Amino acid sequence: MAVRVGLVDLAVVVGIAGLGVGLPACASAPGGASSTRLTVDDIVEITTQMAAKLRASEFLGARGADSAPMTIAIQRVTNLSSDVIPVSEQWYLMDKVRNSLPIVELGRDRNLAFVIPAERLEELRSLGFDAGAAANRAPTHVMDAVFRSATRSGQAHRTDFYLCEYRITDLETGALAWADSFEIKRAAFGRSWD
Amino acid sequence: MQTTAVGEYGAARSRLYAAGVSPENTRGNSSLLDRVRLLQVDLADGQARAAEVNANRVYEVLRTQGINADRTVASVVFGEGVRYWKGEPFEQALAYTYIAVQKAMIGDWGNARAAAEGSLFLLRDFGENERGRRLSQQELAERAARAGDRYLESYEVRDSDFALGYFLSGVASLAIGDQTGASERLAEAVALRPDLADAVEALHRGEANTILIVDYGLAPTKVATGPSGAISDYSVNTWSDQSAMRVTVDGREAGRFPIAADVNAMAADHSWRNLEDVRVAKAIIGQGLVATGAVVAATADDDQAQLVGLGLILAGLATSATASADTRHNELLPQRVYVAAVDVAEPDSAVRIEAGGRESASMTLLGVDPPSGERFQLRYVRMNAPGAMPRWASSKQVYYRSDSYDGALASLGSGASWGEASSDAEPLGDLPYILGGQDVSTPTHEALARYQAAGYLRGFTLSDLTNLYREERITLTTEEQGGAAARHILEGGSSLVAPLAGTAGFARLFQTPHQAYRPRSELVRRVAGEQRAVWGEGVGH
Numbered sequence: 001m002a003v004r005v006g007l008v009d010l011a012v013v014v015g016i017a018g019l020g021v022g023l024p025a026c027a028s029a030p031g032g033a034s035s036t037r038l039t040v041d042d043i044v045e046i047t048t049q050m051a052a053k054l055r056a057s058e059f060l061g062a063r064g065a066d067s068a069p070m071t072i073a074i075q076r077v078t079n080l081s082s083d084v085i086p087v088s089e090q091w092y093l094m095d096k097v098r099n100s101l102p103i104v105e106l107g108r109d110r111n112l113a114f115v116i117p118a119e120r121l122e123e124l125r126s127l128g129f130d131a132g133a134a135a136n137r138a139p140t141h142v143m144d145a146v147f148r149s150a151t152r153s154g155q156a157h158r159t160d161f162y163l164c165e166y167r168i169t170d171l172e173t174g175a176l177a178w179a180d181s182f183e184i185k186r187a188a189f190g191r192s193w194d
Numbered sequence: 195m196q197t198t199a200v201g202e203y204g205a206a207r208s209r210l211y212a213a214g215v216s217p218e219n220t221r222g223n224s225s226l227l228d229r230v231r232l233l234q235v236d237l238a239d240g241q242a243r244a245a246e247v248n249a250n251r252v253y254e255v256l257r258t259q260g261i262n263a264d265r266t267v268a269s270v271v272f273g274e275g276v277r278y279w280k281g282e283p284f285e286q287a288l289a290y291t292y293i294a295v296q297k298a299m300i301g302d303w304g305n306a307r308a309a310a311e312g313s314l315f316l317l318r319d320f321g322e323n324e325r326g327r328r329l330s331q332q333e334l335a336e337r338a339a340r341a342g343d344r345y346l347e348s349y350e351v352r353d354s355d356f357a358l359g360y361f362l363s364g365v366a367s368l369a370i371g372d373q374t375g376a377s378e379r380l381a382e383a384v385a386l387r388p389d390l391a392d393a394v395e396a397l398h399r400g401e402a403n404t405i406l407i408v409d410y411g412l413a414p415t416k417v418a419t420g421p422s423g424a425i426s427d428y429s430v431n432t433w434s435d436q437s438a439m440r441v442t443v444d445g446r447e448a449g450r451f452p453i454a455a456d457v458n459a460m461a462a463d464h465s466w467r468n469l470e471d472v473r474v475a476k477a478i479i480g481q482g483l484v485a486t487g488a489v490v491a492a493t494a495d496d497d498q499a500q501l502v503g504l505g506l507i508l509a510g511l512a513t514s515a516t517a518s519a520d521t522r523h524n525e526l527l528p529q530r531v532y533v534a535a536v537d538v539a540e541p542d543s544a545v546r547i548e549a550g551g552r553e554s555a556s557m558t559l560l561g562v563d564p565p566s567g568e569r570f571q572l573r574y575v576r577m578n579a580p581g582a583m584p585r586w587a588s589s590k591q592v593y594y595r596s597d598s599y600d601g602a603l604a605s606l607g608s609g610a611s612w613g614e615a616s617s618d619a620e621p622l623g624d625l626p627y628i629l630g631g632q633d634v635s636t637p638t639h640e641a642l643a644r645y646q647a648a649g650y651l652r653g654f655t656l657s658d659l660t661n662l663y664r665e666e667r668i669t670l671t672t673e674e675q676g677g678a679a680a681r682h683i684l685e686g687g688s689s690l691v692a693p694l695a696g697t698a699g700f701a702r703l704f705q706t707p708h709q710a711y712r713p714r715s716e717l718v719r720r721v722a723g724e725q726r727a728v729w730g731e732g733v734g735h
Contacts, residue, residue: 035258080372084253084293084308086246127673153316154351158259190260191468 051102073139081149203239240693242299244679284460298572307366313359335475402535411529432529437551542601561695624648
C-alpha cells in the first residue's frame with residue numbers, strides 16, 4: 001500500500017487537449033494546501049505494480065515476443081469512489097496505464113497491444129484528433145477498472161483509502177482472464193472549511 | 195445579482211465574464227466565490243455541459259484542506275479580507291450540491307453521487323445555551339474568551355443533517371444501480387425530512403423518472419456585528435415557511451413536494467458555520483490589550499518596559515481597528531431548495547412548477563422528454579424572485595427548433611421575420627434562424643435534409659450550410675467556446691449551443707419570440723434573400 005501525504009503536484013497534466021485536464025492538483029489553491037485526490041504519481045505506481053503482476057501472471061506468463069498477437073482495448077474507469085473523477089480523467093487514467101513505460105515494455109515482450117475502444121476513437125476523431133491507435137485494431141480482450149474509496153475525516157485531517165480494481169476479459173469467451181487490485185492511501189491535513 | 199434574480203442569465207453570465215470570472219482565473223481571494231456564482235448561473239440557464247470545466251475546478255478547491263492554514267494570524271491582525279474565500283460550511287455543502295446537479299444533468303450519475311457525498315461532511319456541535327437555543331456565534335466567542343482556546347475544541351462531532359445531500363446521493367446511487375447505498379441514503383433523507391417519504395417511495399417503486407431540484411427565494415445576507423464588527427451574522431431576505439411546491443405534468447397533478455434545504459436555518463446554526471469570526475472576536479482583546487498596555491506603560495520604571503507597554507497599546511488598537519468579520523458570501527444562493535420526483539411519460543411534455551408561500555412564483559417548462567437510455571433525468575430550476583416573473587416563465591409555446599427540441603412550434607405571427615403579415619402564418623421551423631426562420635439547430639445532415647425537404651437551401655451541402663455559420667462567426671459547440679457557455683444568437687450573442695429542455699434557460703430563449711437575426715456577412719444576407727424568395731413562391735408554407 002502506498003502512502004502519500006498530499007502535497008499535490010501543481011503541474012497539471014493535460015491528458016488530451018480539449019477533452020479536459022489530467023488529474024487535478026491544487027493548481028488553483030494557495031501554497032501549503034493539500035488534497036487526498038488521486039494524483040499522477042499514484043497511477044504511475046499502480047502501472048508499475050500492474051506490469052510486474054501481469055508479467056508474472058498465469059495469463060501472460062507463458063507468452064513471448066513471438067506469441068500470437070493479443071489486442072487489449074482499454075475502457076475508461078468506472079468511478080464508485082467518493083471522489084469526483086470527471087469522464088475525461090476516467091479516460092486519462094486508463095491512457096496513463098496504456099502509455100506507461102512498464103506496460104509498453106510488457107507489450108513488446110509479450111506481443112500485446114493496448115488500444116483505445118471504438119467509441120473513444122470516434123469521439124477523438126469527431127474532435128479532430130489523429131488517433132494513431134487505430135492501427136492494428138480488432139481487440140481480443142478488454143481491460144476495465146473500478147475505483148472505490150473509503151474516507152475518514154476529522155477536525156483538521158482527511159484520509160482517503162482507494163481500492164483500484166483492474167480486470168482483463170477475453171472477448172471471445174467472456175471469461176475473466178486476469179484481475180487484481182491496488183490500494184492507495186492519501187492523507188491531507190488542514191481544515192476543510194476555514 | 196439583480197439580473198440573476200429576474201432570470202436574465204445571459205446578461206448575468208456576461209457580467210461575470212466581464213469581471214474576469216472564468217474556470218481558469220484563480221487569482222484573488224474571492225475567485226472560488228465568483229466561480230460558484232458562474233456555476234449557478236450556467237446551471238440555471240440550462241448549460242450543464244458547458245458548466246463542466248468550472249464545476250470540476252470548483253470541486254478541486256472544495257476538496258483541498260488547509261487553504262487558509264498560514265493566514266489565521268494575518269486574519270486576526272489584518273482582518274478577514276486576506277483569507278481565501280472557501281465559504282461557510284453551508285455554502286460549501288450547497289456548492290457540492292450544485293456540482294452534483296451539474297453531473298446529474300449530463301447523465302454522469304457516478305460523479306453526481308460522489309459530489310453529493312462531498313456535501314455530507316461531519317459537523318461540529320457546541321450544543322445549546324441555558325435557554326435551550328442553539329449557541330450563536332456571539333455566545334461561542336464570549337464563552338471562548340472566558341474559557342480560553344480549549345473551549346473551541348470542546349465540541350461534539352455529529353453526522354450531517356443535510357437532507358438534500360442525502361437525497362441526491364440516494365437518487366444517484368439508484369441511477370448507477372447501487373440499491374443498497376440508495377436505500378441507506380434515501381432513508382437518511384426521510385429521517386431528516388419525513389415529508390420526503392412520498393417522493394422516495396415513488397423512486398423506489400419506479401414511478402418517477404424525472405428529478406426536479408428547484409431553488410426559490412433569496413439566501414440571507416451576511417453582515418458584521420458584535421465587538422468591532424468581528425462576528426458575522428445573517429440577515430433574512432426571504433422568510434422561511436413550510437409551503438410545498440406543486441408540480442403538474444401535462445396538466446396532470448404530479449404531487450406536492452417538500453423543502454429539502456432551508457438556507458436561513460443553516461446559516462443560523464453554528465454547526466454550519468466556521469469559527470474564524472469567533473476566533474477573531476475572541477482575539478479582539480483590543481480593549482484588554484489597550485488596558486494592559488496602558489497599565490504597563492504608566493507603571494513602568496524603565497524605558498524598555500514603557501516601550502513594551504506602548505507596543506501592546508498599538509497592537510490592540512491595530513487589531514481592534516481592522517478585525518472586522520469577513521462578510522463575503524454567495525448572495526446567489528436560494529432561501530430554500532425543493533426536490534420533486536415526477537414521471538414524464540410522453541415526449542414534449544409540459545412541466546409546471548409553483549413554489550413558495552405567500553409570495554409564490556411559477557414557471558412552465560416545455561419540451562421535456564422522458565429520459566433516454568437512463569433510469570432518471572435531473573433538471574435544475576431557479577425560480578425568479580417573486581414579482582419578477584417574465585412572460586417566458588408562463589409561456590405555453592415553443593417558438594424555436596433546436597438541438598434540445600424537435601416538437602411543435604408556434605408561429606411568430608408573420609412571414610418568418612420578414613414583416614409579411616399573414617393570418618395563416620406557419621411556423622418556419624424548417625429554415626435556419628440566420629436565414630429568417632425559426633430553427634436554431636446546429637448544422638447536421640438531418641437538419642439540412644429537413645430544410646431541403648421544405649424547399650429551402652436547394653443544392654446546398656452540409657459544408658455549405660456550416661460555412662454560413664462560420665461566416666457569421668457563430669460557435670456551434672461548447673469546445674469552440676473554450677469549454678464555457680456563451681450568449682445565444684437569439685439574445686444577440688454568437689452561440690448556437692442550446693440549453694437543456696426543461697430548464698429556465700430553455701424557457702427564456704425558446705418560449706418567447708425574439709428579434710429577427712441581422713446577418714453580418716454579405717454571403718448570409720444574399721442566401722437569406724434567396725430563401726425569402728423561395729418563401730414568397732409559397733414553398734415551405
